Amino acid sequence: MAMFKRIQELIYTSNLDEVNLECIDLYKNINELSRQAFYDKDEAARLAVHRILYVINLAHLAISWELPAKNLMHPFISSIKYLLEKHWQQSEQSKYDHILSDIPAVENFPAWVKQKVAEHASNELHPLFTFLRDAATFEQMREFFFQETPLEMLFGDILAFMLPGVYGSIKVEFLKNYWDEVGHAEDHRVHRNLRAKLMNTVQIPINCYVQNIELLICEELELINMYLSLATNRPKQSELVGVMLATELMIPNRFQYSIKGWQRVGLKEDDLDYLIEHTSVDQAHSEDWLNQVVMPILINNPAAMSEVVLGIFRRLSIAMSVLDRLYNKIQTTETACIGKFKRK
Ligand SMILES: [Fe+2]
Ligand SMILES: [Fe+2]
Numbered sequence: 442m443a444m445f446k447r448i449q450e451l452i453y454t455s456n457l458d459e460v461n462l463e464c465i466d467l468y469k470n471i472n473e474l475s476r477q478a479f480y481d482k483d484e485a486a487r488l489a490v491h492r493i494l495y496v497i498n499l500a501h502l503a504i505s506w507e508l509p510a511k512n513l514m515h516p517f518i519s520s521i522k523y524l525l526e527k528h529w530q531q532s533e534q535s536k537y538d539h540i541l542s543d544i545p546a547v548e549n550f551p552a553w554v555k556q557k558v559a560e561h562a563s564n565e566l567h568p569l570f571t572f573l574r575d576a577a578t579f580e581q582m583r584e585f586f587f588q589e590t591p592l593e594m595l596f597g598d599i600l601a602f603m604l605p606g607v608y609g610s611i612k613v614e615f616l617k618n619y620w621d622e623v624g625h626a627e628d629h630r631v632h633r634n635l636r637a638k639l640m641n642t643v644q645i646p647i648n649c650y651v652q653n654i655e656l657l658i659c660e661e662l663e664l665i666n667m668y669l670s671l672a673t674n675r676p677k678q679s680e681l682v683g684v685m686l687a688t689e690l691m692i693p694n695r696f697q698y699s700i701k702g703w704q705r706v707g708l709k710e711d712d713l714d715y716l717i718e719h720t721s722v723d724q725a726h727s728e729d730w731l732n733q734v735v736m737p738i739l740i741n742n743p744a745a746m747s748e749v750v751l752g753i754f755r756r757l758s759i760a761m762s763v764l765d766r767l768y769n770k771i772q773t774t775e776t777a778c779i780g781k782f783k784r785k
Pocket of ligand 1: 719
């Protein structure tokens with residue numbers, strides 16, 4: 442059995458106090474795997490540890506009256522999450538040292554960050570976007586859309602993790618953003634539901650991001666784990682604020698390409714509500730997140746800037762690796778969706 446499936450069982454079903462010996466072995470194996478993944482840069486190990494971290498992170502969203510994650514807070518599960526996140530963070534940090542040694546003064550931050558995001562290769566200039574707009578087949582569009590499912594379906598939940606304990610104007614901005622995310626409390630306008638509608642149209646199961654983890658590319662798991670690991674680790678909130686800023690700054694432009702691509706392969710405007718909605722609301726979100734969240738934090742706590750900047754650049758860099766991998770994958774290999782989710 443794949444290790445992430447065993448961890449999943451241990452979270453939801455086992456009496457962990459009775460499987461102590463197995464836990465000791467598993468912990469040793471995961472520790473070794475994590476070293477191979479993050480220090481030896483072993484691809485297979487990286488995929489394996491991100492699957493494990495993802496099932497633990499997902500359990501933080503488990504619904505107690507349906508399938509309670511009863512061992513989520515057991516020290517065994519917590520220590521795996523702690524271990525993987527620690528190794529991951531240590532291996533990442535040095536990549537961003539050159540940026541962190543060159544951060545601007547607080548008053549120059551808005552212009553600096555917009556320029557950095559605009560010129561980053563993960564923005565709309567990536568060739569994947571023009572490929573989606575001009576050339577991708579229906580199945581290639583579908584594979585791309587499938588792979589982006591975890592973050593898009595969980596985005597509102599990640600935002601919700603940020604709400605407690607923060608008050609005043611920052612809370613107000615979190616809530617405005619969240620209010621849009623939940624369709625101003627109209628269920629059919631909730632972004633997650635708009636996305637589900639498009640998934641139905643192209644015949645991808647709504648729960649694929651939970652049921653078909655083995656089909657997700659490593660880079661997308663890394664992306665969603667970055668968000669969920671920061672969201673479930675309170676001292677990392679400043680970094681998550683930076684991740685969210687980069688997200689809002691990027692989305693409006695890139696969705697335009699997917700919209701044109703889907704229309705080219707026959708989808709109607711009505712099917713594309715989810716994507717169209719984001720081309721307008723996110724423009725305002727990015728400005729407001731910058732001015733109402735990030736700047737008040739930085740003005741009052743300039744020392745938080747390095748965390749915020751780290752979040753921004755981790756987001757840009759991981760998003761870039763997702764695009765690179767998908768650009769290659771959807772053109773060269775049979776798409777996962779074709780085999781798994783057959784269209785009628
Ligand atoms: Fe949204
Ligand atoms: Fe947004």
